[in-house]
Amino acid sequence: MNMHKIAYSFFIAFVASLATLVSVSALSSSERDAxxxxxxxxxxxxxxxxxxxxxxxxxxxxxxxxxxxxxxxxxxxxxxxxxxxxxxxxxxxxxxxxxxxxxxxxxxxxxxxxxxxxxxxxxxxxxxxxxxxxxxxxxxxxxxxxxxxxxxxxxxxxxALLNQPLDGRYRGVFGDGGEMQVNVQFDLRDGRLSNVGYRHLAYRGVDYRQLDEDEDLYPVMVQHLQLAEGLEGQPLTAIFALYEPERMAEDLDGYSGATLRGNKVHSAFRDALNRGVYSWP
Ligand code: HEM
Incomplete structure (x- = not known):
């Protein structure tokens, strides 16, 4: 056997032992023998x-x-x-x-x-x-x-590469006519919503969160809380249900003159997602 052949045999043996090492270390738990x-x-x-x-x-x-x-x-x-x-x-x-x-x-x-x-x-x-x-x-x-x-x-x-929103806390607003009407805050974990709430709810100078129970617009505020509750624990895609708020909140027809609407809340959610994670709770 000449020197080339010997060197070649050593090379093959080396590659074979490397391959064995790699395959042994790659054995995952599912392939392991009892x-x-x-x-x-x-x-x-x-x-x-x-x-x-x-x-x-x-x-x-x-x-x-x-x-x-x-x-x-x-x-x-x-x-x-x-x-x-x-x-x-x-x-x-x-x-x-x-x-x-x-x-x-x-x-x-x-x-x-x-x-x-x-x-x-x-x-x-x-x-x-x-x-x-x-x-x-x-x-x-x-x-x-x-x-x-x-x-x-x-x-x-x-x-981020897949354009999926990151886990974290989000805040977003809907404003119109120079007035901030809705400000939402929520957490996302594995694509699900939690801790959904309002930091601000207002229309034409009326702060809905300050309303007393006996005030006319109070039920509208309650309906918006129901929207938030309805989203709790749901996948993020549930925000599209806000386009049909009557499916999430009671008695909406009774207040069809309501000035705060599901689509505004939806818009605030979309704003929050555009802004990105506000904080990492
Ligand atoms: C069996 C119950 C377990 C469940 C249900 C579970 C669930 C999860 C979830 C949901 C994530 C993703 C977190 C994210 O979105 O960033 C994750 C990531 C992770 N988990 Fe677990 N886990 C379990 C056990 C463990 C154990 C026992 C270890 C280690 C000893 C571990 C180590 C990790 C690591 C290092 C990550 C980061 C991502 C990865 O490397 O896959 N987990 N786990």
């Missing part, structure tokens, strides 16, 4: 269920159990989002941080730090993820369209 986990402490669903809150939060994800108590305050959502899964088989939540959207490889890499055992049934056999079928279905439904569009793992960047 046999890989035999050395881990067995933990039953009953034991898991004892750690179901912020003081001690364990989760089973794809057959492995993690104690993520220390991580809960660092999770980039309201703590309630992940506390809800403590003490449970949580693969479905993990695989669908939003419907059909799994956590990123970066998040997957973080799990190892919190690994404490493997999930077993009463016989000590590996317990199947009860909801993995549902999660797989959600993933299949999402198809390949959910492949990240950017190498960055930053949710905010993705939303």
């Amino acid at each position: 046999a890989d986990d035999e050395g881990l402490d067995p933990i039953t669903l009953d034991e898991l269920a004892e750690h179901d809150g912020a003081e001690s939060c364990w989760k089973a994800i794809h057959g492995r159990v993690y104690d993520i108590t220390d991580y809960v305050p660092n999770h980039p959502t309201d703590p309630g989002v992940i506390l809800e899964w403590c003490g449970r088989e949580a693969s479905e939540g993990w695989d669908n941080k939003r419907p059909g959207v799994p956590h990123s490889p970066r998040a997957e890499g973080m799990l190892d730090e919190y690994l404490i055992g493997r999930l077993v049934d009463e016989e000590g056999e590996p317990a199947a993820a009860e909801s993995s079928a549902a999660a797989d279905e959600a993933r299949d439904d999402a198809g390949t369209a959910e492949v990240p569009l950017s190498p960055a793992e930053d949710e905010r960047l993705h939303r």
